[in-house]
Amino acid sequence: MAEPIKVVVTGAAGQIAYSLLYQIASGAVFGPNQPVYLHLLDIAPMMGVLEGVVMELADCALPLLAGVLPTAKPEEAFKDVVAAFLVGAMPRKEGMERKDLLAANVRIFKEQGQALDKVARKDVKVLVVGNPANTNALICSKYAPSIPKENFTAMTRLDQNRAQSQLAAKIGVPVQNVKNVIIWGNHSSTQFPDASNAVVNVGGAQKPVPAAINDDAYLKSTFVTTVQKRGAAVIAARKMSSALSAAKAASDHMRDWFLGSGDRWVSMGVVSDGSYGTPRDVVFSFPVTTANGKWKIVQGLTITDFARQMLDATGKELAEEKQEALDVCKD
């Protein structure tokens, strides 16, 4: 058996963490032969609740769980971790956009960037889940200048999973038969879920998704808006934001980053290098492939006029969020 790796989850007493911790500790993220030592960070008033979570983790009797450190101190939580799930932040309520959380949440990511910079390994892989996830990831990276920018990512995997699931249901195939759907841009209602390069296995034959669906209007309208608004639909129904599916997506994102995405493209918010005419230095979701712990943007895709408009709109929103976040972080 390998030596345990240290992994931190922030917001560890919250609802996403409640599903995520089991997935990490049971081997679904780092593999069935990799023990994990979990660092659990939450704020001081939540330490009592967190104690209950620690009890439950013990009661799961998980062979891969080598130890647990509950703490309210970021510098203790981030010490020597190889992977950081930054979940802890306020969730939105019905009627809000995710960017309405910016002023409340972005300072958390400034402070955590500073703590990561001081005590984390320089090869730590950081996944920001707390909203607005893309801009929080950017700020976290900015305040951790000693850690490479490519180690900071934001979660759009939930959007990808939603899109894949919608397409599979429309075509009438199992969800794993659909691949290479892309989420471009912000994890917000301006994101562009793009099925134009997706492929589907129907009865053993590979087909382009647009040909299998044969309904361009659906792919440009209902499909796009359903995925863009799915988070709000879950909030309207549950009166709380998505948690089970968010935890699953966080596991998928980190697993693929560590263990590789194989022959599938996955969507990740990464610091933009300007690919596809997107603004540089915002955290923009691109299609990537991952291997040996590194991601690479899929290049050479055709951008139609429709796609150009969608990419520009979400890029513009990210540039605006970035400016707002930098202003908030000044004080």
Ligand SMILES: NC(=O)c1ccc[n+]([C@@H]2O[C@H](COP(=O)([O-])OP(=O)(O)OC[C@H]3O[C@@H](n4cnc5c(N)ncnc54)[C@H](O)[C@@H]3O)[C@@H](O)[C@H]2O)c1
């Ligand atoms: N990117 C995505 O796809 C996605 C999906 C779902 C939810 N989210 C976001 O994830 C975040 C968490 O959602 P949740 O439902 O688990 O919320 P929650 O309110 O149930 O839990 C959040 C936890 O974070 C803790 N917290 C607050 N400030 C903290 C800090 N400075 N350090 C450490 N912990 C802190 C809180 O005490 C709480 O326990 C929200 O911002 C939500 O909008 C993102």
Ligand SMILES: O=C(O)C[C@H](O)C(=O)O
């Ligand atoms: O929609 C939200 O506010 C929560 C999360 O970002 C989601 O996509 O479900």
